[in-house]
Every structure is written in structure tokens, then in C-alpha cells.
Amino acid sequence: MTAPAPALRIGSAAGRGTLLAAILASGMVFLDSTVVNVALPRLGAELGATVAGLQWTVNGYLLMLAAFVLLGGALGDRFGRRRVFLVGVVWFAVASVLCGLAQGTGWLVAARFLQGAGGALLTPGSLSVLQASFDPDDRARAIGTWSGLSGVSTALGPLLGGWLIDALSWRWIFFVNLPLAVGVVLAALRWVPESRDEAASRTGAGRRFDVAGALLGALGLGGVTYALIDAPARGAGSPTVLVAAVLGVLGAVVFVLVERRRGDAAMLPTGLFGSRLFSVLNVFTVVVYAALGGFTFFLAVYLQNVVGWSALLTGLATVPMTLLLLVGSARAGALAARIGPRLPLTVGPVVAAAGLLLLRRVGPGASYWTDVLPGVVLFGAGLTLVVAPLTASVLAAVADRFAGVASGFNNAASRAGGLLAVAALPLLVGLSGSGYEQKTALADAFRGAMLWCAGLLLAGAVLAGLLIHRPTRTAPGGQPCPSLPASTPPDRR
Known part of the structure; x- marks a missing residue:
């Protein structure tokens, strides 16, 4: 550390x-x-x-x-x-x-x-x-x-x-x-300079690699995307499109369940x-x-x-x-x-x-x-x-x-x-x-x-x-970029 x-x-x-x-x-x-x-x-x-x-x-x-x-x-x-x-x-x-x-x-x-x-x-x-x-x-x-x-x-x-x-x-x-x-x-x-989340390091979470979360997230988005793109050529009812859509939806659901179970280590x-x-x-x-x-x-x-x-x-x-x-x-x-x-x-x-x-x-x-x-x-x-x-x-x-x-x-x-x-x-x-x-x-x-x-x-x-309503606190300063939200997250106590 x-x-x-x-x-x-x-x-x-x-x-x-x-x-x-x-x-x-x-x-x-x-x-x-x-x-x-x-x-x-x-x-x-x-x-x-x-x-x-x-x-x-x-x-x-x-x-x-x-x-x-x-x-x-x-x-x-x-x-x-x-x-x-x-x-x-x-x-x-x-x-x-x-x-x-x-x-x-x-x-x-x-x-x-x-x-x-x-x-x-x-x-x-x-x-x-x-x-x-x-x-x-x-x-x-x-x-x-x-x-x-x-x-x-x-x-x-x-x-x-x-x-x-x-x-x-x-x-x-x-x-x-x-x-x-x-x-x-x-x-x-x-x-x-180098920096990291010291709290995660102290708890040991920094040594874990959430392979399941990363792959399930990619499967969820990738399956749905493939089904949508491939449907015009193969037809919405084709086995390939249906399998991709089902895998995408299941991947998204399991992703949420896995991340919830892992808590702060997710x-x-x-x-x-x-x-x-x-x-x-x-x-x-x-x-x-x-x-x-x-x-x-x-x-x-x-x-x-x-x-x-x-x-x-x-x-x-x-x-x-x-x-x-x-x-x-x-x-x-x-x-x-x-x-x-x-x-x-x-x-x-x-x-x-x-x-x-x-x-x-x-x-x-x-x-x-x-x-x-x-x-x-x-x-x-x-x-x-x-x-x-x-x-x-x-x-x-x-x-x-x-x-x-x-x-x-x-x-x-x-x-x-x-x-x-x-x-x-x-x-x-x-x-x-x-x-x-x-x-x-x-x-x-x-x-x-x-x-x-x-x-x-x-x-x-x-x-x-x-x-949508007014948040209890507002993130300080900074102008956002159109394609990537940018701000300084406040410490909510």
C-alpha cells in the first residue's frame, strides 16, 4: 500500500x-x-x-x-x-x-x-x-x-x-x-501521484477481482445488443436472435443478484x-x-x-x-x-x-x-x-x-x-x-x-x-463534459 x-x-x-x-x-x-x-x-x-x-x-x-x-x-x-x-x-x-x-x-x-x-x-x-x-x-x-x-x-x-x-x-x-x-x-x-481507496485496501476488498460482475454485465448488454442488431437479417423469431435476447436478459438479472450479494466488495x-x-x-x-x-x-x-x-x-x-x-x-x-x-x-x-x-x-x-x-x-x-x-x-x-x-x-x-x-x-x-x-x-x-x-x-x-426533486446536497464545482459526467462527489455523512 x-x-x-x-x-x-x-x-x-x-x-x-x-x-x-x-x-x-x-x-x-x-x-x-x-x-x-x-x-x-x-x-x-x-x-x-x-x-x-x-x-x-x-x-x-x-x-x-x-x-x-x-x-x-x-x-x-x-x-x-x-x-x-x-x-x-x-x-x-x-x-x-x-x-x-x-x-x-x-x-x-x-x-x-x-x-x-x-x-x-x-x-x-x-x-x-x-x-x-x-x-x-x-x-x-x-x-x-x-x-x-x-x-x-x-x-x-x-x-x-x-x-x-x-x-x-x-x-x-x-x-x-x-x-x-x-x-x-x-x-x-x-x-x-498514485492514489487508491484506502478503506478498500484495509478491508481486503482491493485484492478481489469481480470477474463474475464484469462478465455478467457484458453478457447482459452484449446479448440484448446482438439480438437487436441481428434481428433485421435473421428475423426476430430466429433461434440465434431469441437465444441472444434470453442470455442478455438473464445476464442482467443475475448481474444484479450477484452484485447485491457481494455488498461493498462488488x-x-x-x-x-x-x-x-x-x-x-x-x-x-x-x-x-x-x-x-x-x-x-x-x-x-x-x-x-x-x-x-x-x-x-x-x-x-x-x-x-x-x-x-x-x-x-x-x-x-x-x-x-x-x-x-x-x-x-x-x-x-x-x-x-x-x-x-x-x-x-x-x-x-x-x-x-x-x-x-x-x-x-x-x-x-x-x-x-x-x-x-x-x-x-x-x-x-x-x-x-x-x-x-x-x-x-x-x-x-x-x-x-x-x-x-x-x-x-x-x-x-x-x-x-x-x-x-x-x-x-x-x-x-x-x-x-x-x-x-x-x-x-x-x-x-x-x-x-x-x-426528480432538489437533492439534499449538491456536488461542488466543475463543468460537466457532454459525454462523460464530471463532478466532485461530496462526502455524504
Whole structure:
């Protein structure tokens, strides 16, 4: 067990270096969450992928993140946050190179699975390292800086990805992670102090590895995802689809039972759900991020294959949405702190749903300024009202020593929402095979998908209006990142 290192100050060289490592690492994960959608039409055409192949290219990554990010947070808390963080960074970089070298859809999907596993190790680590390393007086500022600068990578992701795809190849959206990873490793080895959950170490929980929990979580998500993706090609009643669905549901049920039995030694301590608000807000997270995942998956393919835009212009299309999140999240968080989260979490999804309904009228030859921008701005404004209040409210009930697990679970909820949406929406709107290359089929599917996503957002608004209330405590400081909730979990006494 390592002795605790002195708390870092943000003005010191070690503080700045630790912050740099966390920002670059999370930036890689956020970058790959946004640029791949822009590349789907190009890599689909080059590799001869079907709709299912495109779905697995996105969902292989999301599945591993959603299933194992809990384990990544727990491993960091128990075995050393810096150690697990560095393993994740190297793993992610190697998998990124394999993605860029892919010669077929199967190769790419397998490499995306590996990449997601690396992301599951480093994603919660980038936050928990800051939480554990910085002096309490500087912690909120450090996390706020991390959130803002990491969010820049989310904003630049589609733009950088579009430029790389048009100028070089879709392969370079993966190769670009290699120099970033080198920078992270050098900074982490030089400046990031080691830390862990000392309570877990004293009780011996830090020496246990929750293999059953990790595998059952992956089986639950993977089985349901496989059934949804495979159903259009094989038929909903085929034995393969039915077996996958049954295994997925059973895996999820047994996962809950096993984790409850293991108590505090579990990968996901079920005691975290003693707060009804925590539980409801995580359901809300799944619903909202399902709409976001479905929207981004369909929009990028639609703008290129139906509207006729380049990858660069497609990447530019959603930049205003991310800029709104970066500029407005702190204000939305401050508003929610004054009036409570219920109103922002009710109004935000309604505004975002209105944006999606506007985007349904976009067609071939559409103008960005009059046809696409209004819907994107409305969607971004609605999401801005949601992200900061949601983040602060979710983490308000979490004890400080569960920092990695808590950030991991809420991140898993958001990833699971996107995962299930990308798996289910093509089935619901009748898109399969090479339909994404056929303008009429894709246009019909896009309009249907926007309706489904708007419906999810409105369901979230109803959930918020009826069941969400002001938490007893608010997580201090920090602006959240659109794709990974970020805050400092308070110590609930």
C-alpha cells in the first residue's frame, strides 16, 4: 500500500502536469466517440460494410465502455488510480493503431472492442485521479478546467475527423491517438501521484477481482445488443436472435443478484441505489443519451449519403451543439443550483425534441443555415439545460470514496443508452443491409429515427417532471463534459 502523496495545487508544475495528462487522455476517448460517426459512410464503402457492420463499429466500442467502465473505476480505486489509468492509455493506443490498420469489417469491429476496453480503464481514471490528487481548495477548479478543455476535443472531434477523412483517410482518425497517448504516458509518469481507496485496501476488498460482475454485465448488454442488431437479417423469431435476447436478459438479472450479494466488495455496490433520486436520474441518463446516440449515428450518415455533404461539412454541422454545451453548461449548472434540477431537466428535453423534429425536414440539397442549423441549435440548447444539472444531481448522493465507481456507473448509463439506441433504431425504422447507401431508404429511416429520439426525450421530460426533486446536497464545482459526467462527489455523512 502506497503512502498518500501530498495534495497537489493547480499552480504547481505537478498540478499542471497531472491536469494535462487527464485532459489528453479523456480527449482521446471523447474524440473517438464523435469522429467515428462522421467516418461511417467512407469506411462502410471501403470495407463493404452492411448496416449491421456500421452498428457494431459504433457499438463494439460503446459495449465495452458501458460494460467495463464500472470495473475500470473500481480497479483504479482499489489497485491504484495512476497504474490502471496508464494501462488503459497504452491499451487504448495499441487498439487505435489496430483500428487504423483494419482490412475488413470484422477486423475493425474486433479492434473497436479492444479500444473500448482500454477506454473503460482510462475514462473513470482521468476523473478520479483529479479527485484524489488535488487539494480540496483547488479540486473544483481542476475538474472545471478538465471539463472545459476536454470538451474542446468533443467540439473539435467532428471537424478534425472530417478534415482527416477528406484529406487523408478515415484510418487517420485512429492513428491520431498515438501521439496523444505518448504525451499522456510521459506526463503521468512524471507528475501524476498514485492514489487508491484506502478503506478498500484495509478491508481486503482491493485484492478481489469481480470477474463474475464484469462478465455478467457484458453478457447482459452484449446479448440484448446482438439480438437487436441481428434481428433485421435473421428475423426476430430466429433461434440465434431469441437465444441472444434470453442470455442478455438473464445476464442482467443475475448481474444484479450477484452484485447485491457481494455488498461493498462488488464492482457496483448496490448500496449506491439507496437514494431513489440517484436511481431515477440514472434512468433519465439512459433515456437522454439514447436520444443523443441515435441522433448522432443517423445524422452523420444521412448528411453524407442523402444530403450530399463532404465529411468535413458533416463534421462542422454539429459543432454549434457542442459549443453551446461548453459555453452554457456552467450557467445551466448555476441555474439548477438556485432553483433545483426539476425545471431544467423537464424543459431541456422538450427543447431538444423540438430540434429533432425540425431536422426531419432536411433533404437533398438542404441549406445548412436555414435547414440544419436551427434544429442543431435547438437540440444543443436543450442538451445544455440537461447535462450540468443532471451531473450534479446524480453525484450528490455518492460518498467520496466511491469516486471511481460513481463516475463509472453514470458514464456506463450514458454509454448504455447510446448503445441500445444504435442497436434498436435501425430495426425500428426498417434499415438493414446496404440500405444506408440508398437515398430513399435512408431518408425514410432518418425521419423515423428522429421521431423515436424525440419521443425518448419527451419521455425523459415526463420522468423529470414527476420524479426528480432538489437533492439534499449538491456536488461542488466543475463543468460537466457532454459525454462523460464530471463532478466532485461530496462526502455524504
